[in-house]
Amino acid sequence: MRFVDVFLNFEILAQALPMLLRGVWNTVLLGVSTVLLGTVLGVFVCLIRLYAWTPLRLLAVFYIDILRAMPVLVLLILVYFALPFAGRAFALDPFPAALLTLTLAMGAYTAEIVRAGIQAVPKGQFEAAAALGLSFLTTMLKVILPQALRLVVPPHVSNCVSVVKDTALATVVTMPELMRQAQDAQALFANPTPLIGAAAIYVVMLWPLVRLTAWLEARAIRAQAR
Numbered sequence: 001m002r003f004v005d006v007f008l009n010f011e012i013l014a015q016a017l018p019m020l021l022r023g024v025w026n027t028v029l030l031g032v033s034t035v036l037l038g039t040v041l042g043v044f045v046c047l048i049r050l051y052a053w054t055p056l057r058l059l060a061v062f063y064i065d066i067l068r069a070m071p072v073l074v075l076l077i078l079v080y081f082a083l084p085f086a087g088r089a090f091a092l093d094p095f096p097a098a099l100l101t102l103t104l105a106m107g108a109y110t111a112e113i114v115r116a117g118i119q120a121v122p123k124g125q126f127e128a129a130a131a132l133g134l135s136f137l138t139t140m141l142k143v144i145l146p147q148a149l150r151l152v153v154p155p156h157v158s159n160c161v162s163v164v165k166d167t168a169l170a171t172v173v174t175m176p177e178l179m180r181q182a183q184d185a186q187a188l189f190a191n192p193t194p195l196i197g198a199a200a201i202y203v204v205m206l207w208p209l210v211r212l213t214a215w216l217e218a219r220a221i222r223a224q225a226r
Contacts, residue, residue, distance in 0.1 A: 009193040016185035016194040023181030024201060030095065030177060031164040034102040038163065039156070041103060042110020047140070049115060060111070067108035073169050076101040080173045094175035098167070106163050113155045117148030154216040161209045165202070178202070 049060040067075070079101050084091035092100065121144050129139040171180040182198035 007192055007196055009191055012189045012191045012193045013197050016182075016189060016197065019181045019185045020178065020194060020197055020201060023176060023178035023198070024205075026095075026176055027164070027167050027178040028205075030098055030102070030167045030170065030175075031160075033099055034106055034163050034167070035160050037099070037103045038106025039110055041107030043114055045107055045111040046114040046118070049111060050118065051136070064108045064111050067105055068112070072101065072105050072166050073172065075105060076169055076173065094170065094173040097173055098170035098175050098177075102163055102166060105166070106159065109159050110156065113152055113159060114148070117152035118144055120151050121147045150220060154213055154220055157209060157216060158213045161206055161213065164206060164209075168202075 045060050045063065048056050049064065050057075052060070076098065080092065080094070080097040125143055125147065126139065129143045134143070167177055168179040170177050171183065174180065176184075178198050178201060182194045185194035186192055
């Protein structure tokens with residue numbers, strides 16, 4: 001049997017394409033939802049980590065450390081398979097379970113990225129804002145975060161790429177995302193071509209973001225060199 005017939009069978013790929021496209025929609029929905037919720041959670045946790053009452057700061061540090069140390073797959077299995085033992089109210093469908101898991105994980109990494117960006121802003125900016133009588137919220141929104149943004153964006157975009165790739169882990173909880181659909185198509189047609197097609201779709205979706213990350217990093221380096 002020829003290599004092309006096994007791995008690059010375009011006839012089978014054409015038949016499997018509708019299944020793969022349904023998976024793409026679920027992957028994009030899960031990825032975008034996670035990025036939005038994870039970013040908001042990360043900024044919130046970061047502000048608690050830096051400026052809240054000491055017990056809350058320690059709690060934020062604990063959350064960040066534990067979530068960064070735990071593999072996302074392990075967390076997903078705990079949320080989907082272990083949490084229901086606490087009661088039926090904690091039993092989640094595949095999509096909410098995957099969304100909760102990825103959001104918690106992304107929030108931890110985002111919190112550290114934002115923290116590094118905020119702490120890179122000169123302390124004089126905080127002092128100047130205080131001298132002008134600006135509130136903490138106004139100082140953050142109009143003085144500190146805009147300056148931290150240029151440092152935060154490149155690693156955050158890279159983090160978003162990682163999160164979208166991690167959506168493939170949702171296949172273990174039978175969520176019909178791209179990889180799950182590709183596996184189902186592979187079993188249906190007894191041919192690995194749908195898996196190759198899924199890999200190609202991931203590259204098409206994420207390669208522009210990978211190049212964007214490299215461009216943003218180069219731009220940030222040039223800005224610092226000025």
